[in-house]
Amino acid sequence: MILTVTLNTALDVTYRVPRLLPHASHRVAAVTERAGGKGINVARVLAALGHEVTATGFAGGPVGSVVHELLARSPRVVDALVPCEAGSRRTLAVVDESSGDTTQFNEPGPLITSAEWSRFLAQYGELVRGARAVALCGSLPPGVPVGAYAVLVRAARAAGVPVLLDTSGEALRRGVAARPEIIKPNAAELAELTGSRDPLPATRDARRRGAHAVVTSLGPDGLLAATAEGTWQAAPPRVLPGNPTGAGDSAVAGLLSALVEGADWPDRLTRAVALSAATVLAPVAGEFDPRTYEEVRGSVKVTTAG
């Protein structure tokens, strides 16, 4: 089983409108709802790849109930979300059908009490012992200590389970120091962590801060990885147009999927790049186009970097 942690789960709502006009009134043509948050997307992609997955984190209030209900429809994803008193957040994507552009609104997360955080830690400690790998994903809801990911990384390491951390800001800075197996920043997150906008030295710098491997996502240019075995860049055969939301989550799923199967780094990166590309072509985060995945997987270019 692979364990994904989404402390700030969400109900991802999408509104399609013919055209977004600020300060006007819109009839919403279509509403879709999905369980969301980065770790939930990772769980869905892992499940689609055939892995057994357990998703934990927090869910509360009426929005949390809908998250549970939607998660129950994802086959192979075991719902281990811990209840919280405050209500889970929604995110809203308003898609302008005339341009295809999306306007995003993210609600703040629920306030987690210290008793709830303790209950989560106890449950995490048990789950991690049955896991082959752990993904720690996304932002921290209010009330969760900023050093939370460092605690979760250490607990996984103590259990001998490899852990991937995908977050930003201070949560990432503290988490890296606890020596996770992999971190997967994007260019902006990496620059915030290291102070450098030059991907190769910044990726190496991030490794020196504690992560065993750093996989930086370069958007349409693929991934750059600094590891103990070497430094590589993996690029898709061509730029694929589409919706980049969730591409990073699919890369995380690809890295973990290949890791638990014992694949080497060039193979892990190939799978991650192909899944990202196949997600850009899918309509929503947490899904990918299987034909594009197989096709791109055969033509990702992995080169040694530096």
Add this chain to the structure above:
Amino acid sequence: MILTVTLNTALDVTYRVPRLLPHASHRVAAVTERAGGKGINVARVLAALGHEVTATGFAGGPVGSVVHELLARSPRVVDALVPCEAGSRRTLAVVDESSGDTTQFNEPGPLITSAEWSRFLAQYGELVRGARAVALCGSLPPGVPVGAYAVLVRAARAAGVPVLLDTSGEALRRGVAARPEIIKPNAAELAELTGSRDPLPATRDARRRGAHAVVTSLGPDGLLAATAEGTWQAAPPRVLPGNPTGAGDSAVAGLLSALVEGADWPDRLTRAVALSAATVLAPVAGEFDPRTYEEVRGSVKVTTAG
């Protein structure tokens, strides 16, 4: 008891953002939720004026559960919403704090089955017998017959209960023909009904179509009423800046409140104008500023028109 009918109830969600930028990502600074739909707003204002109120209509799904929960916090409003299988809608108002402007998104309503419509009609028939007045408010959700309001008007008239109809389009056209006591169109709804943009002749024309009285809301200019007793215009002492959402619902509450107390038309209009003005100064629909209400009530100018 006054009965309000909101067939297309909603969860009214408000997001406050520092500035709305199309195609950007926004952190929502504050989220508020209220039970909504025109008849629910009318019910809240009537309750605040001291009336016993029963609110009916449909509520279903997780959003409907939240509507029930929020309605339970409104004192004096009895929740008689009928369950439906499909989920109730949300409306979202995004308030741009830099300008104060609001961008509105309205989800479509739930699909009502014919069995649910029959259950509603049976319950409405019972409730109406215990009512002193009925307000029929807002749009019809999918599945409800377009002649629904005509049926509800006739049932109220058969029970000897005065009925106010506040809707638009074909639902209004059919409802008027069933001879409600009062209709309360705004200028656009009146023009759609009569084909005339000239308020006075259009208001009189609407009366000839079946309503015993027509009260047209003229926005900041107040109300224009054509009744069996005479034709009046009632105007606030000055234009009050603020949020006009819910001003029409408060006018409906004012008209019904005065009607059940046996007030004459100039009094009814005075109360409706003062409540509208006091709602414009309140932050959300279904609320009003009591001090403004008392102050404006003393200075509304009612003049005979035509």
